[in-house]
Amino acid sequence: MSEKSIHVPPHVAETIHAIALLHSEHHRKSTLAERIVDQATSSVGRPVFLLALMGAAGLWVALNTFATLSGRSAPDPPPYNWLQLLFSVTSLVIAVMILISQSRADRFANLREQMTLEATLLTEQKTRKIIELLEELRRDSPGVRDRKDVEADQMAAKADPHDVLAVTEDAKPVQLVISEPAP
Helix, strand or coil: CCCCCCCCCHHHHHHHHHHHHHHHHHHHHCCHHHHHHHHHHHHHCCHHHHHHHHHHHHHHHHHHHHHHHCCCCCCCCCCCHHHHHHHHHHHHHHHHHHHHHHHHHHHHHHHHHHHHHHHHHHHHHHHHHHHHHHHHHHHHCCCCCCCCCHHHHHHHCCCCHHHHHHHHHCCCCCCCCCCCCCC
């Protein structure tokens, strides 16, 4: 069978490779126990597991009912105390497995959020520099009329992360003050 080849620009391939390395590094740093729990949680989260659980419960009830109807002593007669205990323990184990898997997934999500924040701040710096250079080029170019562009000056001004954080965290409506950059 022949493989389909997809051509992507080098910068896209580099980004895809960086993301793959991030996932690979996260997997490499996980412990064997975490990987086992993740695999088990993945298995429990499938419809087949639910069907198997329902089938096992149905079989348990049917075998005990058949034993009672045939005059023998049922190993777990109604109200099926052993079945209830088994399901309770299974539920506890599944809940803990989900919490462990979620904790690991949260660590990875926090890493992605941190990288997104860093990339956003870097993009803001680069964009600010591009605007500054374009404004400088416009001022220095003899064929372009020299004028004051307040919006470009505002865009070229550095955003203070603490101010942005204060605005986003504040639950009360905040009046934003737009200041003009110093000349």
